[in-house]
Amino acid sequence: MKGYPVFQIRLIYICGFRIIKRDRMNIGMLLNGNYPNDIRVRKEAESLAKEHSVFILCKKEKGAQPFEVCNGVTIHRCISYKNIQHEGIIDVFTAINFIHPYFKKELPQFIEKNNIQALHIHDLPLAKTAYIIGKKYKLSLVLDLHENYPEALKTWFSWRKNPVIRLKNALFFNYKRWKKYEATIIHKFDYVVAVVDEMRNRLIQEHKITKDKIIVVPNSEKKEFAINFEQQNTSYFTEEEKQKFIISYVGGFGPHRGLHTAIAAMTEIKKVIPNVLLILVGPANKDVTVHLTSIIEANQLQDYVQLRKREPFSKVVTIMKESDINIIPHVSNDHTESAVPHKFYQILMSGKPLLTSDCRPMKRLIDAYDIGTYFEAEKPKAFGAAVKEIYEGNEKATEKAQRGKTLAIKGSLNWETTSKELSNLYNSL
8 A cells, every 4th residue: 555645545445444344244034022013123124124034033923934035034033931930940940150051052053054143132021141252253242222221120110019930030030130230241242232322321321322333223123113003094992992092002001101190190181181091002911900900990980991902903002093192101110211112203104193101211302302292201291281281272283293294204213213323334344
């Protein structure tokens, strides 16, 4: 290079870099869950598969194919559990030293067979297992933190009553233990993926991770998701229910979801909106169901609140589209303050009014784009006031909803826009 002008040297370097960018990389993803059921993992894998070769090592459900290629993603379903109790036992063994015995066994063969060059690990429990094996093979390592896992452990089990479960969680899944583990393992990875800016800021502040090691990839939806709302041709609600003012929630029923706040608020809301109906749809364990049912019965809200079981995806989009308000009433804690759920963006695409609690990530988006309404978390009166505001100011609420729909489909609040950092990361490795 001696004798070349400076600009030519830089040009040669840049051209060389661009050639490297175009090479396909073999990316191995680890997921202790079912694929393609996990929405975030599926979107990431399919997006990366457009430029690279993506292989996933994950759980095998009963009846599922052990090997499959789906939308360009190669799936190895090699991790099998006999039943949910067996999986729970393995989780305990994993929590003892943070090494998953089944993934540890399968990972070397998975890497060698597919000539894996980079490992992308979904969430904290598999991090150490992947690090130990990945370091042996000298692979690039990316840790994708779907949530604030240590804080989630405190939240998930707060309503559990079974003494055996409570003891197990206290011994192996306690906050301090996993927080210490997070603080150690996170520094061993080349890059970390966070779901919101607030999560990135927490990692920088608490664990002194350098900013250039963290990228943010939100749980936004692909533009094509909006087609689901256009294709609906059957109604979810009965003719009688359609005559009511429907407030709906679709998703998990865990303690952090804030459903107890929405239920308690109905004692005042029904006075303002006599034909109101709160419908909560989703999976729940026995302890959660008992807790929420007790609130309904104590306030004599049986005619105004309904708990319904999980519905298939086709009905979920119909519920969102047919509801007068879609809610995300999360409590405010270090878990909910570190993510925005998929349904936030799905509700935007429905074009119907959105009401959330004032958890910072959701509040930030609503304030920035004026696409919904929020209330003070865990305050039933505040929730009720927000519902009244939407009910009485329907025209303004509809304008916000339409603005959100436009931004989610044609603007910047969609996967095609927000996932660019993920593609850029792997193109630069």
